[in-house]
Amino acid sequence: MCADKKLKGLSRELMALRVANELEDGSYVNLGIGIPTLVSDWIEGRDIILQAEVGMLNTGPLATQDRVEQDLINASCQPVTELPGSCYFSECESFAMIRGGYMDTAVLGALQVSEKGDLAGWQNPERGLPEDIGNIGGSMDLAVGARKVIVAMMHVTNEGEPKIRTECTYPLTASGVVTLIVTDLAVISVTPRGLVLEEVAPGVTAEDVQSVTEPRLIISQDLAEIRL
Amino acid sequence: MCADKKLKGLSRELMALRVANELEDGSYVNLGIGIPTLVSDWIEGRDIILQAEVGMLNTGPLATQDRVEQDLINASCQPVTELPGSCYFSECESFAMIRGGYMDTAVLGALQVSEKGDLAGWQNPERGLPEDIGNIGGSMDLAVGARKVIVAMMHVTNEGEPKIRTECTYPLTASGVVTLIVTDLAVISVTPRGLVLEEVAPGVTAEDVQSVTEPRLIISQDLAEIRL
Amino acid sequence: MDKVYPSVDEAVADIPDGASIAIAGFFTAGTPVPLIRALVRQGAKDLTVICMQMGPGNEDINHLVANKQVKKAICNYPFYRSASRGASSPTEMAVRAGELEMEVFPMGTFIEKLRAAGAGIAAFYTPTGVGTVVETGKEKRKFGDREYLLEEALKPDYAFVYAYKSDRMGNLVCHKTARNYTPEMAAAGKITIAAVESIVEPGQLDGDAVHVPGVYVQRVVKVDRPAYFPSID
Amino acid sequence: MDKVYPSVDEAVADIPDGASIAIAGFFTAGTPVPLIRALVRQGAKDLTVICMQMGPGNEDINHLVANKQVKKAICNYPFYRSASRGASSPTEMAVRAGELEMEVFPMGTFIEKLRAAGAGIAAFYTPTGVGTVVETGKEKRKFGDREYLLEEALKPDYAFVYAYKSDRMGNLVCHKTARNYTPEMAAAGKITIAAVESIVEPGQLDGDAVHVPGVYVQRVVKVDRPAYFPSID
Numbered sequence: 001m002c003a004d005k006k007l008k009g010l011s012r013e014l015m016a017l018r019v020a021n022e023l024e025d026g027s028y029v030n031l032g033i034g035i036p037t038l039v040s041d042w043i044e045g046r047d048i049i050l051q052a053e054v055g056m057l058n059t060g061p062l063a064t065q066d067r068v069e070q071d072l073i074n075a076s077c078q079p080v081t082e083l084p085g086s087c088y089f090s091e092c093e094s095f096a097m098i099r100g101g102y103m104d105t106a107v108l109g110a111l112q113v114s115e116k117g118d119l120a121g122w123q124n125p126e127r128g129l130p131e132d133i134g135n136i137g138g139s140m141d142l143a144v145g146a147r148k149v150i151v152a153m154m155h156v157t158n159e160g161e162p163k164i165r166t167e168c169t170y171p172l173t174a175s176g177v178v179t180l181i182v183t184d185l186a187v188i189s190v191t192p193r194g195l196v197l198e199e200v201a202p203g204v205t206a207e208d209v210q211s212v213t214e215p216r217l218i219i220s221q222d223l224a225e226i227r228l
Numbered sequence: 229m230c231a232d233k234k235l236k237g238l239s240r241e242l243m244a245l246r247v248a249n250e251l252e253d254g255s256y257v258n259l260g261i262g263i264p265t266l267v268s269d270w271i272e273g274r275d276i277i278l279q280a281e282v283g284m285l286n287t288g289p290l291a292t293q294d295r296v297e298q299d300l301i302n303a304s305c306q307p308v309t310e311l312p313g314s315c316y317f318s319e320c321e322s323f324a325m326i327r328g329g330y331m332d333t334a335v336l337g338a339l340q341v342s343e344k345g346d347l348a349g350w351q352n353p354e355r356g357l358p359e360d361i362g363n364i365g366g367s368m369d370l371a372v373g374a375r376k377v378i379v380a381m382m383h384v385t386n387e388g389e390p391k392i393r394t395e396c397t398y399p400l401t402a403s404g405v406v407t408l409i410v411t412d413l414a415v416i417s418v419t420p421r422g423l424v425l426e427e428v429a430p431g432v433t434a435e436d437v438q439s440v441t442e443p444r445l446i447i448s449q450d451l452a453e454i455r456l
Numbered sequence: 457m458d459k460v461y462p463s464v465d466e467a468v469a470d471i472p473d474g475a476s477i478a479i480a481g482f483f484t485a486g487t488p489v490p491l492i493r494a495l496v497r498q499g500a501k502d503l504t505v506i507c508m509q510m511g512p513g514n515e516d517i518n519h520l521v522a523n524k525q526v527k528k529a530i531c532n533y534p535f536y537r538s539a540s541r542g543a544s545s546p547t548e549m550a551v552r553a554g555e556l557e558m559e560v561f562p563m564g565t566f567i568e569k570l571r572a573a574g575a576g577i578a579a580f581y582t583p584t585g586v587g588t589v590v591e592t593g594k595e596k597r598k599f600g601d602r603e604y605l606l607e608e609a610l611k612p613d614y615a616f617v618y619a620y621k622s623d624r625m626g627n628l629v630c631h632k633t634a635r636n637y638t639p640e641m642a643a644a645g646k647i648t649i650a651a652v653e654s655i656v657e658p659g660q661l662d663g664d665a666v667h668v669p670g671v672y673v674q675r676v677v678k679v680d681r682p683a684y685f686p687s688i689d
Numbered sequence: 690m691d692k693v694y695p696s697v698d699e700a701v702a703d704i705p706d707g708a709s710i711a712i713a714g715f716f717t718a719g720t721p722v723p724l725i726r727a728l729v730r731q732g733a734k735d736l737t738v739i740c741m742q743m744g745p746g747n748e749d750i751n752h753l754v755a756n757k758q759v760k761k762a763i764c765n766y767p768f769y770r771s772a773s774r775g776a777s778s779p780t781e782m783a784v785r786a787g788e789l790e791m792e793v794f795p796m797g798t799f800i801e802k803l804r805a806a807g808a809g810i811a812a813f814y815t816p817t818g819v820g821t822v823v824e825t826g827k828e829k830r831k832f833g834d835r836e837y838l839l840e841e842a843l844k845p846d847y848a849f850v851y852a853y854k855s856d857r858m859g860n861l862v863c864h865k866t867a868r869n870y871t872p873e874m875a876a877a878g879k880i881t882i883a884a885v886e887s888i889v890e891p892g893q894l895d896g897d898a899v900h901v902p903g904v905y906v907q908r909v910v911k912v913d914r915p916a917y918f919p920s921i922d
Contacts, residue, residue: 026457028671047457049625049671053796054715054866057669058625070717070917071853071867077716077746077921084659085625087666088865090900091715092804092873095797099576099817100643102671127772129784132822133793137766141797141817145576175820254690256904275690277858277904281563282482282633285902286858298484298684299620299634305483305513305688312892313858315899316632318667319482320571320640323564327584327809328876330904355539357551360589361560365533369564369584373809403587568810577801578832581811599811599841608832632897664865665898 007208009155009184009201010226017042017228019107019152019182024048027104028057030142033076035152036107049085051103053138055094058086075138098138098145106146108139110153110178112168115215117178117190119143119151120170131171143174155183156212164188164195166215185209187226194218199226235436237383237412237429238454245270245456247335247380247410252276255332256285258370261304263380264335277313279331281366283322286314303366326366326373334374336367338381338406340396343443345406345418347371347379348398359399371402383411384440392416392423394443413437415454422446427454459626459670460655461677464494467649471495471614474527476504478570478612478641483513484686486634488651490679491616492516495525502527506570506612508563508637510534510547512688521556522546528557530610532566537688562590565607567640573611574643574672581606615645619668622652623659626673627666635667642672649675692859692903693888694910697727700882704728704847707760709737711803711845711874716746717919719867721884723912724849725749728758735760739803739845741796741870743767743780746921754789755779761790763843765799770921795823798840800873806844807876807905814839848878852901855885856892859906860899868900875905882908 010018012035020042023029030051031039040050040061050059052074059074060081068079089097097103112120123134143149156162164181181188186209187199197206197217206219238246240263248270251257258279259267268278268289278287280302287302288309296307317325325331340348351362371377384390392409409416414437415427425434425445434447461467468491471477477495481487495503496519503526510529511518520526529547536542543549550556561569562584572580581604585591595606617638620631628650630638642648650673694700701724704710710728714720729752736759743762744751753759762780769775776782783789794802795817805813814837818824828839850871853864861883863871875881883906 049457051671052866054718055869056663056866057627057671068918069865070915070919071719071865073716073718073866073919075715077718077919079919082663084657085623085627085661085670087627087661087663087669088863088868089666089669090800090872091796091869092800093669095800096571096575096643097669097671099797099815100574101576102643127775129768129781130791132825133767133784133791135766135768135770136793136795136823138796140795140821140823144816144819145797172821277690279904280633282485283636284633285860285904296685297632298682298686299486299632301483301485301633301686303482305485305686307686310896312890313856313860313894313903315860315894315896315902316630316635317899317902318567318639319563319636320567321902323567324804324808324876325902325904327564327582328807329809355542357535357548358558360592361534361551361558363533363535363537364560364562364590366563368562368588368590372583372586373564400588568808572813575801576816578814578816578835578837580805580813583809583811597811602811604811630897635897662898664863664868664900665895667897 007185007204009204012038014228015152015182015184018187018226019150021227022150022180023105028102030103030106030146032108034109036109037076039107053094053098055089055091056086058083095141098141101145101147103146105148105150106142107150107152108142110151111170112163112165113151113178113181114165114168115195117176118168119173119178120168121173123171125170139173143177148179149177150180150182151178152182155185162212162214164213196220197223199224201226235413235432237432240266242456243380243410243412246415246454247378249455250378250408251333256330258331258334258374260336262337264337265304267335281322281326283317283319284314286311323369326369329373329375331374333376333378334370335378335380336370338379339398340391340393341379341406341409342393342396343423345404346396347401347406348396349401351399353398367401371405376407377405378408378410379406380410383413390440390442392441424448425451427452429454458624459674459676460624461675464490464677464679465497467675467677468494468498471498471500473500474502475500475614476506476612478615478645479505479507479517480617480637480641481514482508482636483688484684486618486636486638487514488616488618489516489682491649491651496520496523501525504528504530506530506610508533511545512536518546521550526556530559532561532563534558534560567637569607569610570644571640572609574640577609579606579608612644613646615641615648617642617648617650619650619652621654621656621661622650622676623656623661625658626670626676627661628668628673629661629665630667639668642668647674648672651679652676653679653681691857692907692909693857694908697723697910697912698730700908700910701727701731704731704733706733707735708733708847709739709845711848711878712738712740712750713850713870713874714747715741715869716921717917719851719869719871720747721849721851722749722915724882724884729753729756734758737761737763739763739843741766744778745769751779754783759789763792765794765796767791767793800870802840802843803877804873805842807873810842812839812841845877846879848874848881850875850881850883852883852885854887854889854894855883855909856889856894858891859903859909860894861901861906862894862898863900872901875901880907881905884912885909886912886914
């Protein structure tokens with residue numbers, strides 16, 4: 001299943017840009033830890049409001065060194081800034097908002113995604129901790145609560161193993177929630193018919209993507225280069 | 229069961245004073261509609277904090293005509309005033325607080341109280357409305373949520389019928405919650421042994437009280453005149 | 457994200473027949489009267505209204521009933537305390553005539569059901585109402601040594617709420633006891649319409665002092681501050 | 690009602706062995722560090738700590754573990770993200786050695802369980818965790834066309850919370866994202882102890898801008914504003 005060659009795809013920054021292009025104006029969005037956080041760099045000036053599960057709406061860009069406030073962080077514990085219209089609330093309210101369906105989109109990282117849109121992201125069994133504990137954080141609530149879940153992740157593991165699987169082998173975050181997968185190599189939509197390869201990175205072919213993807217991909221009739 | 233003579237007991241104001249004497253310093257108290265509301269006149273300067281279920285802690289005295297604020301009312305829709313340390317919260321938080329056990333004492337009116345401490349107060353069937361609707365308001369939450377429930381009511385109905393009953397015949401507000409009954413004629417505690425007549429109004433005898441009370445009263449060994 | 461509507465009439469224009477509408481307000485305090493009046497003018501029928509009261513402290517909800525727009529009312533304190541005043545109230549007359557369906561909950565259960573809907577909670581167990589008529593038809597269950605009733609979330613199509621101030625993004629600030637049902641009803645409504653006394657630009661509110669995060673509010677409309685003397689019958 | 694204690698040590702002095710303690714704070718923000726340090730000095734053992742994390746962003750809770758005071762931890766994000774950093778963390782070592790019992794919940798479920806305890810709700814149904822290891826041993830039930838898990842209230846004996854300002858009566862005002870777990874943990878704790886940067890006289894706070902009504906707070910103690918750079922490993 002592993003590709004022999006190491007495919008060269010998009011940088012993390014351009015993956016974030018591709019995700020940003022997917023977000024709708026007038027929407028409320030939560031960005032998870034990792035690559036998803038980088039999406040915030042691409043939406044400045046757009047009519048998109050970011051929620052931070054620590055308890056903030058309209059989270060601004062990362063704070064520069066001279067503007068760090070210790071009481072103003074995002075969910076990744078990075079110092080952030082306010083925007084006009086920012087407001088604060090408790091953790092409980094933050095998750096009421098998330099579970100209640102008020103996030104139009106959540107962008108999450110993942111360890112694995114299945115062809116049915118199952119998401120595994122909170123625990124890597126290779127770390128060897130008991131299987132029922134780990135850093136769940138806000139991931140499960142976001143995965144079930146958001147109206148749309150986009151996964152942004154590298155296409156394969158550091159060892160070259162596919163992360164898009166027929167079935168997730170790692171502990172699940174949620175079942176059947178992912179609708180779009182953006183990786184360094186491809187954009188893949190999760191449909192009732194199966195995974196549809198919609199876009200490929202420059203210089204990457206559909207065959208290349210299939211070679212590092214466990215389930216069979218349906219090639220879109222409109223297959224295109226990733227729209228950046 | 230009805231007494232032949234109309235017994236002359238305490239005024240509503242003095243009943244409220246008797247209840248006020250029962251409240252502990254350093255406690256949080258909710259006062260229901262009717263006679264209970266009058267208790268607030270007797271606790272000025274004491275270390276007692278009143279909660280109003282509309283969403284206020286440390287409710288002050290009723291507002292004089294020139295100080296009425298339309299956004300500042302108690303649960304009876306009377307204009308009230310602030311005290312130093314007053315704060316506001318939502319209805320939902322107000323009842324979280326009540327159900328969560330944060331009211332040390334609730335003082336409620338009642339239509340009937342049973343010898344087991346059952347409270348009936350939210351619906352008078354004689355009004356002829358369907359039996360499952362009526363003005364429940366905050367009464368059921370207060371009755372089950374408060375650590376101590378004191379009932380303040382007239383001893384008999386306008387027609388002279390006893391309101392302290394072997395069993396309540398009116399729809400219940402809550403079962404077995406009342407621990408003290410203060411009426412115009414007597415102070416009665418609800419105990420596992422039954423109702424104990426603790427105090428009588430000036431000029432009223434234990435026999436007088438029993439004559440307008442359905443269940444058999446246990447006469448306290450320390451029976452006294454109502455402590456005002 | 458500018459959520460300001462030009463008028464209350466435009467803010468309620470799309471409400472269809474059969475909609476459910478939560479209406480904030482504790483007797484006189486924080487009731488979005490201009491939105492209720494706009495709904496009377498708009499005329500949508502077969503409505504389910506979800507609100508504390510149906511007349512006491514505020515006659516406007518009664519006008520919806522008098523105007524034959526309400527099929528069902530879900531309340532916690534629907535009636536005038538005075539039986540004689542109640543006898544001439546459109547709501548009480550409609551209930552007695554069997555023309556208005558009504559469901560009543562304890563106040564804490566009522567607002568917790570709305571809170572659950574906004575918070576993605578399907579149902580919860582409350583001790584309130586055990587051993588009373590409220591438990592009729594409901595699951596009763598013991599946790600520890602105490603009994604509780606199962607109550608399900610109540611999700612309205614619309615919520616009418618009231619605020620003292622807001623910004624154009626829908627962040628709301630309430631005033632004293634006029635806050636009451638506004639925060640949880642705002643979160644519960646699929647479409648929440650806020651009648652607001654003063655609308656400012658984003659950045660002019662203190663983010664720590666916002667009572668309703670703007671994500672819950674879809675429409676904001678400026679109204680005049682009402683003037684009334686608080687009282688109920 | 691003056692709830693001010695003279696020192697953090699006096700505020701935590703009565704905590705017995707075996708107590709459960711909820712501790713507010715989201716990584717670095719709003720963690721009541723001086724209370725945790727006082728608890729290390731105080732030495733109570735066999736504790737159950739209920740908090741987001743056991744090290745990341747804040748080492749102090751880890752010190753309780755290193756000091757052998759913790760029997761059980763209930764968390765939502767206990768471990769360092771870095772496996773190598775985790776390998777030398779007292780919490781992770783104790784978990785691996787079977788010396789520390791641990792239970793983990795999704796963040797929303799975690800704080801909702803505490804909220805339920807403070808609000809007199811015995812249990813609730815949440816969609817979060819269905820189809821995952823989180824559902825193990827829990828009742829699963831359908832409402833509408835969706836499955837939910839039953840989660841019970843979690844009531845701690847004590848809560849350690851943090852605030853920017855308070856008055857002597859225990860009304861708390863939080864600052865920006867340092868609010869996080871404070872309001873619901875304060876309501877959940879049987880005895881809630883607030884570490885506060887600035888304590889004022891009653892009447893000096895805006896009653897509309899209080900985040901935690903004083904009824905939930907039993908002890909207030911002045912602490913110095915901490916200085917740190919927000920980051921986690």
